[in-house]
Structures are given as structure tokens and as C-alpha cells.
Amino acid sequence: xxxxxxxxxxxxxxxxxxxxxxxxxxxxxxxxxxxxxxxxxxxxxxxxxxxxxxxxxxxxxxxxxxxxxxxxxxxxxxxxxxxxxxxxxxxxxxxxxxxxxxxxxxxxxxxxxxxxxxxxxxxxxxxxxxxxxxxxxxxxxxxxxxxxxxxxxxxxxxxxxxxxxxxxxxxxxxxxxxxxxxxxxxxxxxxxxxxxxxxxxxxx
Numbered sequence: 001x002x003x004x005x006x007x008x009x010x011x012x013x014x015x016x017x018x019x020x021x022x023x024x025x026x027x028x029x030x031x032x033x034x035x036x037x038x039x040x041x042x043x044x045x046x047x048x049x050x051x052x053x054x055x056x057x058x059x060x061x062x063x064x065x066x067x068x069x070x071x072x073x074x075x076x077x078x079x080x081x082x083x084x085x086x087x088x089x090x091x092x093x094x095x096x097x098x099x100x101x102x103x104x105x106x107x108x109x110x111x112x113x114x115x116x117x118x119x120x121x122x123x124x125x126x127x128x129x130x131x132x133x134x135x136x137x138x139x140x141x142x143x144x145x146x147x148x149x150x151x152x153x154x155x156x157x158x159x160x161x162x163x164x165x166x167x168x169x170x171x172x173x174x175x176x177x178x179x180x181x182x183x184x185x186x187x188x189x190x191x192x193x194x195x196x197x198x199x200x201x202x203x204x
Contacts, residue, residue, distance in 0.1 A: 010061035010063060010080070012081055014042055015040075017057065018060060019046050020048050021047075023044055023045065023046040025042060025043065027042055028043050028100065028130070029130035029132055030130075031130065031131040032128070032130040033111070033112065035112060036112025036127060037105060037109075038105065038108060039104045040102070040103045041101070043098075043099070044098065044099060045097075045098045046097050047095055047096055049094060050089050050090075050097045054067065057076065063078035064080075072090060072091055073088070073089065073091075074088075074089045075087065075089070080103070083104060083105055083106060084103070084104050086101070086102050086104075087099065087101045088101075088102075112127055116158075116162050117155075117158045119158060121146075122143065123142060125143050125196075127139075135202060135204060136202070137202055138202075139198070140198075140199045140201075141198050142196075142197045142199075143194065144195040147190065147193075147195060148190060155197070162179075163180075164177040164178070175187075181204050182201065182202065183201070183203075184199055184200060186199055
């Protein structure tokens with residue numbers, strides 16, 4: 001697979017992409033954002049092997065020409081019009097593959113502000129948000145050079161300064177914070193000599 005098929009015609013809309021007979025498919029969430037950019041994500045379970053499904057999809061859209069294969073998984077991607085399509089495939093047997101297809105606009109500007117309570121120096125590693133039944137749920141991960149013991153006190157101070165209130169400590173290592181109907185769960189873990197900060201949020 002190379003990148004030469006980008007300008008050849010093919011299926012132009014994610015929703016028009018066909019899956020083989022017997023497949024299950026559905027759009028993930030009412031709305032979803034990847035690193036602040038609106039996206040559409042289709043999840044699927046298909047009765048074909050991963051190599052067969054790759055051929056099936058790329059025959060419909062030749063722009064899906066970039067293939068990376070990992071242990072038990074494959075990622076197929078390419079530019080379709082003004083969108084970047086990424087297909088994640090995982091083989092679940094000789095004749096079954098499950099995964100997702102995401103389409104992200106290449107023209108949209110990110111709309112994901114850095115929280116005021118976040119300590120400086122973090123590198124954003126993951127930013128996914130979705131809306132279900134009017135509730136926005138988000139998962140974000142930042143990486144810091146400081147170890148958790150150094151970062152924890154600074155993080156708590158900034159949260160309190162910005163009006164967040166900590167709930168009673170639970171049995172797990174994560175901590176819940178609430179403010180004006182919103183709540184989030186924070187976890188600090190060692191990561192590459194520093195820290196990984198996982199923030200799971202829910203807001204109306």
C-alpha cells in the first residue's frame with residue numbers, strides 16, 4: 001500500500017461506506033471531538049478476516065492507502081476530500097474483524113481550551129470528548145516532567161483557586177472534584193520518569 005491513490009474517486013461520505021453482509025455498525029455517540037475537532041466515528045463488527053476487510057474497504061475508497069500492521073491490529077488511513085479517515089481493525093478470529101472508522105475535518109480549527117486549573121508544562125497526549133443524552137463526557141491525558149509527588153500539591157492548589165471542591169477521598173487512587181454541576185476524576189500516575197495526568201470529566 002502506498003499513497004498514490006489519494007486523488008482517485010471513491011466513496012466520499014463515511015456513512016456511505018459499505019460493510020459486508022452480516023456486519024453490525026453504528027455511529028459512536030451523538031457528537032464527538034478528537035483534540036477539539038469535530039469528528040464522526042463509526043464502530044463495526046464484520047464477518048471477514050482483517051486482510052479481506054482491508055481489501056473490501058480500500059476497493060470502495062482507494063485513498064485508504066496507508067497501512068500499518070501491529071500485533072493483532074491494523075490501521076488503514078488516507079485523505080478523503082477534506083477529511084482524514086482512519087480505520088482501526090482488530091482481528092477476532094479467522095473470519096471476524098471489529099474496529100472503528102473515524103473521519104476528521106482537515107479544515108476545522110481545534111476548539112479545546114486549556115483548563116485554567118491545569119499546571120503549566122503539561123503536554124497533551126489524548127483529548128477525546130463526546131456527547132450522549134445532553135451530557136458531555138471527556139477523557140484527556142497530559143504528560144509532565146515532574147513526578148506525581150511534586151505535581152500533586154501544585155495541582156490541588158490550582159483546582160481550589162479555580163473554584164473546584166474535592167469530594168471525600170475514596171478507596172481508589174483517583175480523586176473526584178466538583179464545580180457548578182460539573183465533575184471530574186483525576187488520576188496521577190508515574191510515566192517515563194515524570195507524571196501522567198488522566199482527567200475524566202462530565203458536564204451538562
